[in-house]
Amino acid sequence: MRNLFSDDEQEAIVELMNLGVGRAASSLSRLVQDEVLLSVPKVEFVQLETAEETFKELLPKALAGVTQAFEGFINGKAALIFPEERSLELVRIVVGNELSASEISELEQDTLAELGNILLNSCLASLANLLKREINTALPEAYSGDYQRMLEVLCDQQDSLIMLVQIDFSLRQRNLQGYLVFIIDLNSATGFHSALQDYLADLLGNDL
Amino acid sequence: MLELIKLLETGLVITNSQSQVLLWNNWMERVTGIKAQEANNRSLAQLFSQPPSPALLDAIEQACNDRLSRRLSHQLHPFLLPLSQPASGQQLHHSILARPMKFAGQSACLLQINDVTNTVRREQHLRDAEALLRFEKEILSLVAHNQPIESVWQALTTGMQKLAPGSEAGLLLLDEHSQYLTNPVTSSHGYLPSQLTVNSQTPAGAAARTGRLQLAEFQNQEQPAFWWCHPLTTSEERLAGVLQLAWPATTQEPTASLTLLERSAQLAAIALQNHQQLLQVRYLAQHDALTGLANRSLLNDRLQDQCVHARQKQQGFALLFIDLDGFKSVNDEYGHDAGDALLIELSRRLQKHLDSRDLVARLGGDELVVLSQQTQTQHQAFALAEQLNDLLSQPFDWQGFHLQAGASIGIALFPDQGDTANKLLTQADNAMYLAKSRGKGQAASCDLSAVVYNEQNSNSEG
Numbered sequence: 001m002r003n004l005f006s007d008d009e010q011e012a013i014v015e016l017m018n019l020g021v022g023r024a025a026s027s028l029s030r031l032v033q034d035e036v037l038l039s040v041p042k043v044e045f046v047q048l049e050t051a052e053e054t055f056k057e058l059l060p061k062a063l064a065g066v067t068q069a070f071e072g073f074i075n076g077k078a079a080l081i082f083p084e085e086r087s088l089e090l091v092r093i094v095v096g097n098e099l100s101a102s103e104i105s106e107l108e109q110d111t112l113a114e115l116g117n118i119l120l121n122s123c124l125a126s127l128a129n130l131l132k133r134e135i136n137t138a139l140p141e142a143y144s145g146d147y148q149r150m151l152e153v154l155c156d157q158q159d160s161l162i163m164l165v166q167i168d169f170s171l172r173q174r175n176l177q178g179y180l181v182f183i184i185d186l187n188s189a190t191g192f193h194s195a196l197q198d199y200l201a202d203l204l205g206n207d208l
Numbered sequence: 209m210l211e212l213i214k215l216l217e218t219g220l221v222i223t224n225s226q227s228q229v230l231l232w233n234n235w236m237e238r239v240t241g242i243k244a245q246e247a248n249n250r251s252l253a254q255l256f257s258q259p260p261s262p263a264l265l266d267a268i269e270q271a272c273n274d275r276l277s278r279r280l281s282h283q284l285h286p287f288l289l290p291l292s293q294p295a296s297g298q299q300l301h302h303s304i305l306a307r308p309m310k311f312a313g314q315s316a317c318l319l320q321i322n323d324v325t326n327t328v329r330r331e332q333h334l335r336d337a338e339a340l341l342r343f344e345k346e347i348l349s350l351v352a353h354n355q356p357i358e359s360v361w362q363a364l365t366t367g368m369q370k371l372a373p374g375s376e377a378g379l380l381l382l383d384e385h386s387q388y389l390t391n392p393v394t395s396s397h398g399y400l401p402s403q404l405t406v407n408s409q410t411p412a413g414a415a416a417r418t419g420r421l422q423l424a425e426f427q428n429q430e431q432p433a434f435w436w437c438h439p440l441t442t443s444e445e446r447l448a449g450v451l452q453l454a455w456p457a458t459t460q461e462p463t464a465s466l467t468l469l470e471r472s473a474q475l476a477a478i479a480l481q482n483h484q485q486l487l488q489v490r491y492l493a494q495h496d497a498l499t500g501l502a503n504r505s506l507l508n509d510r511l512q513d514q515c516v517h518a519r520q521k522q523q524g525f526a527l528l529f530i531d532l533d534g535f536k537s538v539n540d541e542y543g544h545d546a547g548d549a550l551l552i553e554l555s556r557r558l559q560k561h562l563d564s565r566d567l568v569a570r571l572g573g574d575e576l577v578v579l580s581q582q583t584q585t586q587h588q589a590f591a592l593a594e595q596l597n598d599l600l601s602q603p604f605d606w607q608g609f610h611l612q613a614g615a616s617i618g619i620a621l622f623p624d625q626g627d628t629a630n631k632l633l634t635q636a637d638n639a640m641y642l643a644k645s646r647g648k649g650q651a652a653s654c655d656l657s658a659v660v661y662n663e664q665n666s667n668s669e670g
Contacts, residue, residue: 095284107283137277
């Protein structure tokens with residue numbers, strides 16, 4: 001699995017993620033009527049066996065965010081996650097609410113789910129569009145817990161490929177860091193693989 | 209299956225990518241007043257006079273064309289569809305889930321419309337309660353830190369206006385004669401009065417007279433349409449003022465306005481009580497408990513201020529250090545109660561005789577000090593000393609006894625005998641000992657070694 005993707009393919013994935021996140025940024029900007037900047041500084045592929053350790057290392061203990069299932073040319077689950085208190089901050093910056101309660105309210109949870117929905121839909125749809133494949137997404141669910149529980153929620157399959165994307169949000173003079181996690185069912189990884197190869201071949205073909 | 213959909217207590221709509229309705233359940237009929245037959249095959253834009261939110265149309269398109277599910281939250285989209293509550297006709301707050309599906313063989317979008325009206329109301333309620341709590345915390349913190357009462361009043365009225373947008377908050381405090389109500393805060397705008405009499409025919413006057421909450425409503429243009437007044441009472445159930453909240457007819461009644469007014473009135477009463485206690489503590493810290501005269505601490509403060517002031521104005525002033533003659537024997541002969549009574553009487557005489565701008569202090573025992581602004585020359589100082597000596601040596605009848613003392617008075621003038629508080633006090637003290645050493649009932653100034661005999665030699669120096 002380590003060598004599932006060549007360097008070229010990995011670069012292509014990062015590029016596609018960048019495009020997806022960029023599209024999400026413009027939808028979010030329109031929604032909150034303020035400039036939202038999203039950057040993708042880091043993409044990491046994590047092995048399932050070492051996932052727990054990697055997550056423990058990279059992610060804060062208490063997490064909150066949004067998970068969403070997808071199926072099509074690849075199957076799996078995606079998540080937008082934040083340190084727990086940060087997810088609240090995101091919602092409150094977006095909504096412009098000065099509520100200081102430490103717990104996320106029902107409506108805020110819904111808003112967080114929508115924000116995750118927009119981001120994950122954009123990334124997955126860009127991926128599918130650019131790779132000329134199809135993908136369906138399910139409804140997003142708000143989520144909170146520690147990284148172990150998140151792994152349990154996300155990885156119900158034994159064979160999964162985990163892609164961890166760190167993104168930086170910047171809106172209304174505030175900066176927030178979050179992560180996108182894509183858990184791709186390895187049974188569908190061959191589909192992903194061939195889609196990437198077609199894409200790269202197209203790129204090369206166009207270059208010629 | 210269709211029967212089941214009818215029973216659902218949630219909105220279900222199926223549309224195609226052009227947002228044309230393919231299914232419209234009973235719940236939708238109820239909250240829109242549009243029957244399923246009318247809705248079928250018409251687009252959402254055609255069904256409502258107000259257009260549906262573009263975000264909703266986007267989500268429908270995404271679901272049908274890209275097969276993406278979307279969640280449209282109430283906070284980000286407060287007006288997705290113009291829905292109203294069947295019973296009250298009020299806006300029905302909702303969120304929508306959009307999911308891709310196949311319907312009659314074509315790509316379609318299933319919209320699930322959830323009523324979140326109660327959640328919105330509940331969270332608004334929580335938010336209001338929290339804002340009120342934060343406001344209370346702010347005011348109580350100002351009070352706890354003994355901030356100047358003016359800044360507490362300012363924060364109180366500003367905070368009330370913030371919590372009740374479009375309204376005006378005004379404080380009125382009762383004067384000591386219980387005649388006038390006056391706003392201690394300068395108000396920038398506003399229709400609320402900054403002063404009125406307790407007898408005025410206004411809700412504020414009525415609240416002050418009756419001690420009861422007044423919720424008045426006016427029809428004319430002269431006054432605010434709503435003028436609510438809450439009496440402020442101290443812990444001793446004494447009326448201290450009135451807190452007012454008013455807003456024009458054009459403004460919607462602020463949410464929880466009555467709670468706000470009541471809680472704010474409580475805060476104002478706490479602030480007022482604390483302020484009065486603070487004044488009391490300050491008074492006790494600066495005054496002698498027995499006589500009510502200023503103590504050494506207040507004398508020092510005033511003397512320092514007076515030195516600064518006199519230097520600026522280039523004006524003199526006098527300090528007279530008085531030690532009672534024969535006070536010890538009064539104590540020995542008649543007991544301490546007699547001594548105390550005599551001290552109280554003599555203090556009263558001094559205060560009555562002196563100008564209100566002058567200060568009389570008791571340093572302890574039978575030592576008194578007079579700080580006199582008007583007395584600027586040796587001549588005036590000796591004249592004053594003589595008057596005081598005369599005043600203090602008059603006998604006092606107490607429980608059938610004739611109590612009597614005299615005074616030895618030391619004089620120090622600013623700036624001749626000193627230009628600081630310490631120097632002046634030392635010089636006056638020294639002069640008092642000089643006077644005492646020359647025989648009782650005299651006044652002296654160290655500088656001129658002048659002595660005046662109280663009774664025999666009026667005004668003479670030396």
